[in-house]
Amino acid sequence: MQTTSWEDEFREYVLARGPALLRAANQLTGHPLDAEDLLQNALTKTYLAWDRIEDRGALDGYVRRAMVNINISQWRRRKLEEYPSADLPETPTHEAVxxxxxxxxxxxxxxxxxxxxxxxxxxxxxxxxxxxxxxxxxxxxxxxxxxxxxxxxxxxxxxxxxxx
Structure with missing residues (x-):
């Protein structure tokens, strides 16, 4: 199967910018596996919109914005995992770091x-x-x-x- 030039361009972009984008995703999610999923979702959206993105210099901004939007959407959909309790948890002590x-x-x-x-x-x-x-x-x-x-x-x- 032969790939088109824009697919090659997208592949090169992901190879070049992937590590930096993954670091940003990790900081947004706070968990490496969630970060990989977030970046994958954002890159999927970018791939689908690739032919509509005219300014290739704005690709990082497009992907970051997609990650922020996806992360916020996922955060809003999460169910409440912490429930109120009558008992207070133990307070951790802060020692020398x-x-x-x-x-x-x-x-x-x-x-x-x-x-x-x-x-x-x-x-x-x-x-x-x-x-x-x-x-x-x-x-x-x-x-x-x-x-x-x-x-x-x-x-x-x-x-x-x-x-x-």
Whole structure:
């Protein structure tokens, strides 16, 4: 079976940008297997729309936006897995943090952020996008990006820095 030139172009794009897109998906979902599924779904949507995407320089933004939309849709469809209880869970104690634990705590803190905050932080600090690029990707204003990133960073700081 012979492939067309756009299929080859798509394949080359996925091979070149796949690892970076997978990192973004992992930061959005917080779980490697969910990230693979999310990226696969986003790439499927991109493949189906390939002939309609005229600006090949905007492909990363298209795929990231698809990942954000899919992730939000999946999050909205999830059933409530935590139920109220009369008993409070034990409160963990915070001890001195070692080098490997900091990364785990950061991952945990990112997972606890609301979807939009997590997406803004991932796009800003992991994908190194500018505020206008984030605004276009998420479909929000630059001011909303600035306030969302600021509030998200405050939450991350309070979760990661010990109380003084």
């Amino acid at each position: 070692g080098g490997g634990e900091v990364h785990e705590q950061l991952e945990q803190a990112l997972e606890e952020l609301p979807e939009r905050m997590r997406a803004a932080i991932v796009l800003r600090y992991f994908e190194d996008m500018t505020e206008p690029e984030i605004a276009r990707t998420l479909g929000i204003s630059v001011g909303t990006v600035k306030s969302t990133v600021s509030r998200a960073m405050a939450k991350l700081r309070s979760a990661l820095l010990p109380s003084r």
